[in-house]
Amino acid sequence: MLPASGSDPVIRLVDVTKTYDSGDTAVHALRGVNLEIGAGESIAIIGPSGSGKSTLMHILGCLDVPTSGDYDLAGTPVASLSSRALAKVRNEKIGFVFQAYNLLPKASLLRNVELPMLYGGVGRVERKERAREALRKVGLLERAAHLPSQLSGGQRQRVAIARALVNNPAIVLADEPTGNLDTQTGKDILALFDELGKQGHTIILVTHDPVVAERASRIVRIVDGQIASDGASVRAAAEAVVPAGVVAVDAGPVAFAH
Amino acid sequence: MTLRESIVDALVEVRVNRARTVLQTLGVILGVASLVAVQGMSDAGRRQGLKFFSEFGGLKKILVHNKPLKERVQTAAMLDSHGLDWGDVEALRREIPMATQVDPIAEDEQTIRTPTYQKLREITGATPDYQAVYKFFPARGRFLIDDDLAQMSRVVVLGDSAARLYFGNEDPLGKTLYIGDAGFRVVGVLRRKEFYFNEGDRNALEWMNRLTIIPITALYSRFTGDPDKKVSFINVMVDKVENNKKAVAAINKVLARRHKGVPDFEVIDRKERMKQQQQEGQIFDLIFLATGILSLLVGGIVIMNIMMASLRERIREVGVRKAIGARGLDVALQFLVESVLVTAIGGLVGLPIGILFANGITALIGQPAVITPQMAMVSVIASVVVGLFFGLYPAIKAARLNPVEALRYE
Numbered sequence: 001m002l003p004a005s006g007s008d009p010v011i012r013l014v015d016v017t018k019t020y021d022s023g024d025t026a027v028h029a030l031r032g033v034n035l036e037i038g039a040g041e042s043i044a045i046i047g048p049s050g051s052g053k054s055t056l057m058h059i060l061g062c063l064d065v066p067t068s069g070d071y072d073l074a075g076t077p078v079a080s081l082s083s084r085a086l087a088k089v090r091n092e093k094i095g096f097v098f099q100a101y102n103l104l105p106k107a108s109l110l111r112n113v114e115l116p117m118l119y120g121g122v123g124r125v126e127r128k129e130r131a132r133e134a135l136r137k138v139g140l141l142e143r144a145a146h147l148p149s150q151l152s153g154g155q156r157q158r159v160a161i162a163r164a165l166v167n168n169p170a171i172v173l174a175d176e177p178t179g180n181l182d183t184q185t186g187k188d189i190l191a192l193f194d195e196l197g198k199q200g201h202t203i204i205l206v207t208h209d210p211v212v213a214e215r216a217s218r219i220v221r222i223v224d225g226q227i228a229s230d231g232a233s234v235r236a237a238a239e240a241v242v243p244a245g246v247v248a249v250d251a252g253p254v255a256f257a258h
Numbered sequence: 259m260t261l262r263e264s265i266v267d268a269l270v271e272v273r274v275n276r277a278r279t280v281l282q283t284l285g286v287i288l289g290v291a292s293l294v295a296v297q298g299m300s301d302a303g304r305r306q307g308l309k310f311f312s313e314f315g316g317l318k319k320i321l322v323h324n325k326p327l328k329e330r331v332q333t334a335a336m337l338d339s340h341g342l343d344w345g346d347v348e349a350l351r352r353e354i355p356m357a358t359q360v361d362p363i364a365e366d367e368q369t370i371r372t373p374t375y376q377k378l379r380e381i382t383g384a385t386p387d388y389q390a391v392y393k394f395f396p397a398r399g400r401f402l403i404d405d406d407l408a409q410m411s412r413v414v415v416l417g418d419s420a421a422r423l424y425f426g427n428e429d430p431l432g433k434t435l436y437i438g439d440a441g442f443r444v445v446g447v448l449r450r451k452e453f454y455f456n457e458g459d460r461n462a463l464e465w466m467n468r469l470t471i472i473p474i475t476a477l478y479s480r481f482t483g484d485p486d487k488k489v490s491f492i493n494v495m496v497d498k499v500e501n502n503k504k505a506v507a508a509i510n511k512v513l514a515r516r517h518k519g520v521p522d523f524e525v526i527d528r529k530e531r532m533k534q535q536q537q538e539g540q541i542f543d544l545i546f547l548a549t550g551i552l553s554l555l556v557g558g559i560v561i562m563n564i565m566m567a568s569l570r571e572r573i574r575e576v577g578v579r580k581a582i583g584a585r586g587l588d589v590a591l592q593f594l595v596e597s598v599l600v601t602a603i604g605g606l607v608g609l610p611i612g613i614l615f616a617n618g619i620t621a622l623i624g625q626p627a628v629i630t631p632q633m634a635m636v637s638v639i640a641s642v643v644v645g646l647f648f649g650l651y652p653a654i655k656a657a658r659l660n661p662v663e664a665l666r667y668e
Contacts, residue, residue: 063581063661084585091583098665102578106274107267118259119583163582 008075010170010202011037011060016069016079018055018225029055030066031225037204039170042197044205044213044233047222054175056222057206061094061173062086074170091120095164099176101156103148109135109159110144116167134162138192154185161192171202178212190215259588261595268596272603275568279600282564285557286604286644287611290637293550294612295619297636302620302628307532310453313463314392317499317529320506322350322513323491325524339520344487346516346523350494353512356505359495361387364474364488366481371436372424381437381470383477391493394466399431399446402473410475414442418450419467435470440480442472502529554640557604558648561597565652569593576656577664586657593656597649598642605641609634 018030029052037043047053058064059071062078065086071079074093081089095116096102103112113131122130135141138158140151148156157177164172174193178186194215197203205216213219217236221229259267272279311317324341347362354360364383369376388394389401397418406413414435421430421444434441451463461467478487496505509525517523569576576589613629620628 058662061581063665084587087580087583087585087588090581096581098578102574102581102665104575104578106270115579116582118263119579119585119588121260167583 008039009036009072010039010041010074011035012070012072013059014070016059016066016071018052018059018064019067029225030059032069033222033225033227035220035227035230037171037202039202040197040200041218042193042203042205042216043218043220044207044216045220045222046207046210046213047228048208051222052225053206053208053222055225057173057175057204060171060204061096062089087119091116092167093170095167095169095172097157097160097164097172097174097177099179101148101153101160101180103156103159103163105148108145108147109140109151112148112159113163113166116163120167130166131162134166135159137165138162152185153181154188157181157185157189158192161189161196165196165201171204172196173204173206175206176208177205178209179207186212259584259591261591264588264592264595265599267592268599271596272599278564278568279603282561282600283557283604283607285553285560286601286641287557287608289550289552289554289557289644290605290608290640291612291615292546292553293636293640294609294633295615296546296550297633298613298616298628298630299546299619301630301632302616305628306455310455310462311528311532312393313451313453314394314466315493315495315528317532318496318502319391319528320494320496320502320509321491321526321528322346322494322509323524323526325522327520327522333520335518336520336522339517339522340486340488341522342489342492342513344489346513347489347492349512349516350492350509354494354505354508356497356501356508357494358497359387359391359493361385361391361493361495362474362489363388363491363493364477364482365490366477368438368481369436370424370470372433374426375424379470381472381477381481383474384471385474388471391495392466394451395449396446397449399444401446401448402471406473407475410479411473412440412442412476412480413445413473415446415448415471416444417448417467417469417471419464420470421447423468437470437472438481442476499529502527550640554644558601558644561600561644562648562651565593565597565649566655569652569656572656573659573664573667576659577661577667580659580661581665589659590653590657593653594646594649597652598645601641601645601648602638604644605637608641609637612637 013033013035016030016033017028020027020029033056045053045056055064059066062073062081065081066079069079070077073089076089076093078086078089103109104115107115110128110131113134114127117127117130132141132144135144138161140155140158140162143151143155148159151159177193178189181189190212193203193205203216205212207213214233214235216233219229219231219233220227308317322342327336327339329336344362347360350357350360362385366381366383367378368381370379370381384402385407386402386404395401396415399415401415402413405411414437416424416430424430424435425433430444430447433444435444436442448467448469451466453462455462478484482488494505494509496502506525506527513523513525579589613633616628616633
């Protein structure tokens with residue numbers, strides 16, 4: 001089910017711009033972004049606040065559409081889709097992980113994980129089974145009937161990750177996934193992302209934290225609505241030098257530009 | 259998301275916010291209860307009316323009675339007219355195929371005398387058909403028979419109150435009653451007729467208990483001496499209610515011909531009268547109805563308000579659902595299901611309260627209790643309509659939320 005690693009890009013942005021009208025002046029949040037992300041890559045998007053980082057994430061996540069330019073997600077041109085079609089793309093191809101977990105507070109963990117499948121029309125039996133399996137993978141199966149409020153932050157984020165993965169999305173989009181967690185718990189969550197990367201998931205981390213960004217193999221820096229730099233992370237570069245690394249090849253040719 | 263799963267979510271929402279749900283349902287409960295009560299009471303009224311009419315002929319009865327002419331200047335034909343007579347009765351018997359009975363009644367005033375009583379009273383000349391039309395059967399003795407009619411027999415049948423009036427506590431059977439100068443033998447005392455629209459009301463059928471009934475032929479020969487044998491009114495019983503209109507038209511035609519176009523009679527369809535009465539009753543129903551609808555409106559507005567407030571708390575949730583793949587329609591459906599669930603609960607609670615309400619009131623005015631399937635229907639329809647109508651705006655609002663802004667909402 002997962003896209004094959006390294007071949008066609010799972011994401012291709014061409015000359016993407018996003019302009020917001022705020023009163024008389026137009027705000028250019030993105031000014032011509034070109035970006036390709038290969039299947040199975042783990043990539044961090046970093047940048048100061050106001051850089052256009054969030055806008056880029058919203059467009060990547062199909063929550064918003066570009067003002068101009070093209071966006072192909074896993075072979076589907078999504079730049080001009082209707083909101084209805086975008087909902088379907090979000091449901092099938094994207095898994096979101098948020099800083100604030102964003103679990104439904106009144107629903108059990110199981111139901112929270114079932115949610116993407118509920119909107120995807122997965123039958124009851126298969127749905128329950130897959131939700132349990134996803135919870136088992138993040139080590140929270142025995143708490144399936146609990147409410148999110150009964151869990152710690154790290155546990156909640158694990159549930160959110162289970163929810164993000166349950167529909168087998170083409171990409172996992174994580175927005176500051178460790179922002180609300182203490183250092184140790186944050187490390188645990190990042191380790192979980194590492195694990196997912198090794199399993200072949202395409203992971204996009206949006207963060208302002210350089211330490212978090214270093215966990216990815218590739219770092220894209222956004223400044224003033226444009227890509228300022230795009231290259232292998234220090235860790236990936238080091239692993240590339242020492243050929244024992246597992247993910248170095250995935251980092252692409254730019255890894256050697258440094 | 260399927261309707262079923264939306265209901266699951268809505269149930270959670272309702273269970274978690276119990277206090278809020280109670281507030282939301284109050285208006286609907288009151289509204290549904292009063293609508294159910296209206297339904298019940300108007301139904302009780304309708305049944306009561308039907309029952310009353312069935313005591314003297316039911317809906318299949320058409321009344322033909324004399325109508326005084328109002329014209330100051332009358333034509334020769336008008337001056338010649340003397341109203342309904344025996345010839346009319348025979349013509350109707352001949353010419354109205356859907357008539358099962360044509361029952362003439364003639365009335366006259368005579369002095370009635372017994373050893374203990376003497377007073378001018380109205381006496382009724384009737385035929386043996388009378389007892390079937392009015393369901394007026396003897397308690398003791400017998401009613402008039404064909405022989406009485408043929409022989410112009412001097413026999414009399416008394417209503418229960420009349421018997422008491424004339425003879426006190428003595429048994430009137432076989433005794434002689436003087437009407438004018440002629441002695442009539444009492445051959446029957448009729449079963450008491452009673453009907454109370456409301457408890458404490460007067461007996462609406464007491465006039466029947468006060469009747470003094472003799473053969474119509476005896477009335478003509480002994481008292482009126484009238485060669486035309488005029489009748490006061492004619493009851494025409496029709497074979498089935500559907501034929502009432504046709505019968506009325508046919509009767510009018512026959513009588514118009516016989517009366518040479520002089521409108522000195524009137525034909526009244528019982529069914530039409532019943533309809534009119536119901537329409538008059540409906541004015542009261544409308545007042546109750548308006549009360550119910552008003553409560554539902556207020557209840558609905560409360561629901562909408564609370565839904566809007568809860569939407570504000572749940573903007574982020576909507577954002578999350580949309581990020582995960584909910585379409586606008588899914589979100590709208592979820593909110594609609596929630597509001598309909600709330601109003602359905604209101605309807606469910608309102609139904610028994612409405613039934614209690616209706617039966618309380620009917621008991622208070624002494625009418626029989628009613629529970630009809632229509633009551634349940636009213637409660638279901640009213641609550642679902644209110645839920646859909648007032649849930650629509652919050653649902654559309656929620657569905658239209660921009661996912662980016664909704665996710666950012668604190």
